Ligand code: HEC
């Protein structure tokens with residue numbers, strides 16, 4: 001009897017200890033995973049940046065090193081050196097899906113990105129940590145309504161020769177082209193001006209100031225918000241080509257219907 005009581009007691013004690021340990025572990029896990037408070041101290045910040053760079057290094061070694069080499073040095077006939085291209089270029093290239101490049105083509109094209117935003121930030125932090133270079137400034141990059149007129153002037157002066165007056169894009173020489181700016185985000189437009197991908201020139205801060213870049217972004221994005229002159233925007237060319245498309249599609253539908261009826265009878 002006595003033995004069994006102390007046995008039960010011991011069992012209860014053990015259960016209690018397990019429970020306490022589980023609670024402590026849960027608490028620890030929570031503190032580790034819970035979003036940290038706004039009042040983060042800089043030591044935590046630095047440590048976090050360290051892990052981001054480490055993550056970026058790992059991603060780079062898996063997906064980029066085969067063309068861009070150890071230490072970002074580049075590999076002949078595969079990929080250029082990335083020293084000094086900066087976080088801005090990485091965010092642009094990977095964020096628009098141009099990188100990782102798939103095959104040799106006249107120009108790496110915009111594709112759905114293969115990395116998450118967090119992974120892109122990590123890759124950018126890694127490249128920045130090794131070679132430095134331009135970074136996209138934090139905060140709002142789009143000028144206000146008052147900037148749109150100035151932005152339009154700057155756009156016609158600096159960008160329209162390649163991207164077209166309405167930013168729908170245009171052909172350049174030897175299979176290259178300036179793409180439409182339809183899908184570009186504020187950060188991507190800023191980064192494109194900062195880094196000058198491929199045959200696009202870079203526009204440094206003394207050429208187009210950050211404030212002027214924001215005005216250009218305001219203009220480009222306001223054009224997208226504009227209504228097209230008529231119905232669906234087929235290259236913003238208005239109602240006549242739209243009518244033509246409706247006409248051709250309509251004729252096709254009629255033909256199919258006629259054949260179907262003929263086949264039935
Ligand atoms: C198959 C080879 C290949 C792979 C893989 C590849 N790249 Fe590239 N990368 C290129 C080539 C070629 C260019 C230059 C031509 C161009 O810009 O289209 C380039 C250009 C770049 C640039 C622009 C450099 C500049 O001058 O501004 C960046 C940034 C970049 N790559 C980052 C990456 C990152 C990050 C990865 C991994 C996620 C990656 N690349 C994977 C071949 C590759």
Ligand code: HEC
Pocket residue numbers: 096098107108109110155158159160161162163172176177178179180181182183184188189190192193197198199200201203216
């Ligand atoms: C000499 C011709 C040229 C001029 C001038 C030029 N660009 Fe470009 N732009 C290009 C080319 C070519 C590309 C594609 C580069 C690539 O795919 O790597 C491009 C790409 C871009 C992209 C990326 C679009 C996307 O969806 O991925 C943006 C944004 C852009 N340009 C904005 C501008 C702005 C804003 C200006 C004026 C300040 C400008 N460009 C001036 C040729 C030009």
